[in-house]
Amino acid sequence: MRFSPDTPLKIGTRGSPLALAQAHETRSRLMGALGLPETAFNIVVIKTTGDRVQDRPLGEIGGKGLFTKEIEDAMLSNDIDIAVHSMKDMPVAFPDGLMLDCYLPREDVRDAFISRKYKSISQLPKGAVMGSSSLRRRAQLAAVRPDLKLVEFRGNVQTRLRKLDDGVADATFLAMAGLNRLGSADIANPIETDEILPAIAQGCIGIERRVDDADAAAALALIHDQDSGLRLNAERALLAGLDGSCQTPIAGLATLDGDTITLRGEVLRPDGSESIKHMMTGAAKDGAKIGTDMAKILRDQMGENFFG
Numbered sequence: 001m002r003f004s005p006d007t008p009l010k011i012g013t014r015g016s017p018l019a020l021a022q023a024h025e026t027r028s029r030l031m032g033a034l035g036l037p038e039t040a041f042n043i044v045v046i047k048t049t050g051d052r053v054q055d056r057p058l059g060e061i062g063g064k065g066l067f068t069k070e071i072e073d074a075m076l077s078n079d080i081d082i083a084v085h086s087m088k089d090m091p092v093a094f095p096d097g098l099m100l101d102c103y104l105p106r107e108d109v110r111d112a113f114i115s116r117k118y119k120s121i122s123q124l125p126k127g128a129v130m131g132s133s134s135l136r137r138r139a140q141l142a143a144v145r146p147d148l149k150l151v152e153f154r155g156n157v158q159t160r161l162r163k164l165d166d167g168v169a170d171a172t173f174l175a176m177a178g179l180n181r182l183g184s185a186d187i188a189n190p191i192e193t194d195e196i197l198p199a200i201a202q203g204c205i206g207i208e209r210r211v212d213d214a215d216a217a218a219a220l221a222l223i224h225d226q227d228s229g230l231r232l233n234a235e236r237a238l239l240a241g242l243d244g245s246c247q248t249p250i251a252g253l254a255t256l257d258g259d260t261i262t263l264r265g266e267v268l269r270p271d272g273s274e275s276i277k278h279m280m281t282g283a284a285k286d287g288a289k290i291g292t293d294m295a296k297i298l299r300d301q302m303g304e305n306f307f308g
C-alpha cells in the first residue's frame with residue numbers, strides 16, 4: 001500500500017464544520033485500521049457550488065451534485081485520492097472512473113426539531129413560522145400542519161440559531177447526525193421516524209474513490225460497515241427507482257433485524273397535499289431489489305406529475 005507520511009493519502013472534503021468533522025472521523029478510522037500516524041493523511045478542503053451559493057434555495061440553482069462535482073473532478077485529476085460525503089447529498093449515479101462502496105457506521109438517522117420556545121411540532125401554535133429549505137421537510141410538515149407558515153432557511157447550526165433568536169422563524173429542523181457530530185445535540189429534540197421519515201441515507205457517511213485505485217480500495221474495505229451498506233443499498237435503490245434527487249420530496253429508511261431488512265418509503269407532493277407511504281420486508285441481501293420494487297409500486301400510485 002502506497003500510503004505513508006512521505007506519500008500521504010489525500011482525503012477530499014468540503015470545508016463546512018460538519019464536513020470537516022466527517023473527514024476527521026474517516027481519518028481516525030483509517031489511522032486505526034491501517035496502523036498509520038496522522039501524518040500519513042492530508043485533508044484537502046474543496047469548495048463546491050453548494051457552498052458558494054448561500055443566498056438562494058438550492059432547488060433554484062438546480063443540477064445534480066451541487067456539493068460533489070468539484071470534489072469528484074479533483075479525484076479524477078489525482079489531486080485527492082478519496083472523498084468523504086454525507087450520503088444524503090449524493091446523487092445515485094457516479095461519474096465514469098469513480099465509485100463508492102465504503103460506508104461508515106451510521107449516526108442517529110432522525111430529524112431534530114429546534115426551537116427556543118417549543119419542544120415539538122405539535123406544540124407549535126396555529127400559524128407559527130417554520131424555517132426550512134428542504135423540500136422533503138417542508139412537504140412533510142405541510143402534510144401534518146397545513147396551518148403553519150414556511151420560510152426558506154439555510155446555514156449552519158450557529159446561523160440558524162441566530163435566525164431563531166432574531167425571530168425569522170419559530171422553529172427549524174436539522175439532522176440529529178450533524179448535531180451529534182458537531183457536539184451540538186443539546187439544542188435538539190429528536191423526532192421519531194414514524195412521525196417524520198428521514199431523508200434517504202440520512203446520518204450515513206460514504207467514501208468515494210477512483211475505480212482503479214487498488215490501494216484506496218484495500219484501505220477503505222477495512223473501515224466499511226456491512227450494516228450501513230445493506231441499508232443504503234435498499235434506500236438508494238428506492239431513490240434511483242423514483243429518479244429522485246434532493247430536488248424532490250422523498251423520504252426513506254431501511255432498518256435491519258438480523259438477516260431481515262425493512263424498508264419504509266414516502267413520496268409527497270411539494271405542497272404536502274398528498275403523501276404516499278409504503279413498507280416492505282425481506283432478506284437483507286435483497287435490499288436493492290426491495291428498493292426497486294417499492295419504487296415501482298409508489299410510481300404506479302403517484303401517476304403523472306406527482307412532484308409538480
Ligand SMILES: NCc1[nH]cc(CCC(=O)O)c1CC(=O)O
Binds near residue numbers: 086173175205
Ligand atoms: N443537506 C445538508 C445536510 N447533509 C447532511 C446533513 C446532516 C448529516 C447527515 O444527515 O448525515 C445535512 C444537514 C441537515 O440536514 O441537517
